[in-house]
Amino acid sequence: MAKIGLIDVDGHNFPNLPLMKISAYHKSIGDNVEWYDAMFSGHMDKVYMSKVFTFTPDYPYYIHADEVQKGGTGYNYPDGGDALPEHIEHIYPDYSIYYDKIPEVKNTAYGFLTRGCPRGCEFCIVAQKEGKSSRKVANLAEFWRGQKNICLLDPNMFACPEWRELSQQLIDSNAWVDFSQGCDIRLMTAEKAEYLKRMKIKQVHFAWDRYEDKDFIVDKFREFKEITQWDKRKLPVYVLVNFNTSLEQDLDRIYTLRNLGYWPYVMIYEKDKLSKGHVMRRLQRWVNMRPIFAKVPIFEEYLKR
Ligand code: SF4
Numbered sequence: 001m002a003k004i005g006l007i008d009v010d011g012h013n014f015p016n017l018p019l020m021k022i023s024a025y026h027k028s029i030g031d032n033v034e035w036y037d038a039m040f041s042g043h044m045d046k047v048y049m050s051k052v053f054t055f056t057p058d059y060p061y062y063i064h065a066d067e068v069q070k071g072g073t074g075y076n077y078p079d080g081g082d083a084l085p086e087h088i089e090h091i092y093p094d095y096s097i098y099y100d101k102i103p104e105v106k107n108t109a110y111g112f113l114t115r116g117c118p119r120g121c122e123f124c125i126v127a128q129k130e131g132k133s134s135r136k137v138a139n140l141a142e143f144w145r146g147q148k149n150i151c152l153l154d155p156n157m158f159a160c161p162e163w164r165e166l167s168q169q170l171i172d173s174n175a176w177v178d179f180s181q182g183c184d185i186r187l188m189t190a191e192k193a194e195y196l197k198r199m200k201i202k203q204v205h206f207a208w209d210r211y212e213d214k215d216f217i218v219d220k221f222r223e224f225k226e227i228t229q230w231d232k233r234k235l236p237v238y239v240l241v242n243f244n245t246s247l248e249q250d251l252d253r254i255y256t257l258r259n260l261g262y263w264p265y266v267m268i269y270e271k272d273k274l275s276k277g278h279v280m281r282r283l284q285r286w287v288n289m290r291p292i293f294a295k296v297p298i299f300e301e302y303l304k305r
Contacts, residue, residue: 002026002045005036006097009051009059009074015105016050017153018071018084020093027094035097038062051075055272078125093143109175110151111143113166117156119184121209123243123269126155134159140169149176158187167195176200182207182238185220193227204230205265207238208257211249221260232263239287242280243269251299254287263290 004026008016023033036047038061047065051058051074071081083089098105116131117124134156144150150173157163157179170177182205183196196204208217225235237257241250250266257264266284274280286302287293296302 002031003043004031004033005041005044005047005063005065006033007036007047007049007059007063009049009072010053010056012053013102015095015098015102015110016052017093017110019048019050020095020097020110021084021088021091022048023097024091024094025088028091033094033097036063036065038064049075073125073129078128090138090142092145104149107147108149108151109144109147110153111138112153113138113140113169114154114157114160114162118159119156123209123240130155134161136160136162136166140166140173144173144175147175149178151178151180153180155181156184156187158184158192163192164195167192167199171195171198174200176202178202179204181205185224185237186213186217188220188224190223190227193224197228201234203234203236205236205238206262207240208253209238209240209243211245211253214252214256218256218260221257221262225261232261235262236265237262238267239264240267240269241283242271242274247279247283250283254299 004023006019006023008019010016026033034041036044042064044063044065046067046069047063049059049063049068049070051070051072053074054077056074071084073079075081093110095105095109113136114134115137116134117126118133120127120132134154140150150170157166160166177199178201185206185208206221208221221237239250239253239257245253254264254266264287266280266287268274268280268284271281271284282303283299285292286296286299292302296305
């Protein structure tokens with residue numbers, strides 16, 4: 001029986017899916033798995049370290065183990081390094097390792113039904129990491145066993161040719177579905193919107209990142225709203241700023257979305273490089289603090305205050 005240690009280097013409030021699968025695999029062959037602790041764990045046969053974000057500092061302590069394996073985009077940008085072997089990639093995750101750290105994991109299943117995205121947006125690593133097409137990689141039952149919530153990590157499920165079959169699985173689950181990485185409004189059709197309506201959904205995130213999409217994206221937003229009749233609280237839309245748009249174009253997207261009955265949500269590209277009082281940070285604060293955005297409708301007014 002080998003002693004296996006795990007280190008979630010980011011340690012944010014979100015479970016690390018590869019580590020949950022690695023844990024499930026090692027437990028299935030009788031190994032002992034625990035979170036690695038430099039002070040108390042002692043010598044391990046193998047320690048796995050996973051790091052998602054490049055900005056997270058690395059694990060600072062010496063690791064007492066025969067073998068250390070590192071993975072994730074935080075270590076290997078942008079492709080994430082070696083993929084998990086197939087027999088681990090498709091195992092049911094060991095959610096229990098997070099029960100004490102993140103209580104909502106007890107009621108939530110996490111996973112990918114599809115990988116890849118045909119878009120290849122310049123600010124996004126998905127196409128490089130997972131390929132420039134969306135393909136089915138799993139059925140829902142691979143990572144869901146009756147949990148109340150399903151958190152999908154798919155980058156663009158509705159770009160996958162099997163979107164109908166996968167949507168039906170989500171409908172049949174009767175669980176609350178969270179498309180955590182958002183849905184692509186540019187691919188929405190009346191049929192896709194009807195499928196979404198049949199799922200239990202608290203919120204669907206869309207994005208309007210490229211200003212030049214305005215000519216057709218506005219009609220897409222309008223059509224989706226007409227079909228679903230969902231309230232704006234259910235319809236946040238990411239608006240990427242500080243990438244290749246002007247402030248005027250940012251405000252145009254924000255005001256247009258609000259007029260269409262959506263809730264814009266500003267995301268700043270390379271935010272850490274901006275000074276504290278930068279206008280983009282102020283724009284983000286104005287829009288994302290919803291009570292303020294509802295009370296002060298014009299950005300210039302907000303700046304005066
Ligand atoms: S559509 Fe979304 S997932 Fe696809 S490349 Fe663009 S940002 Fe990434």
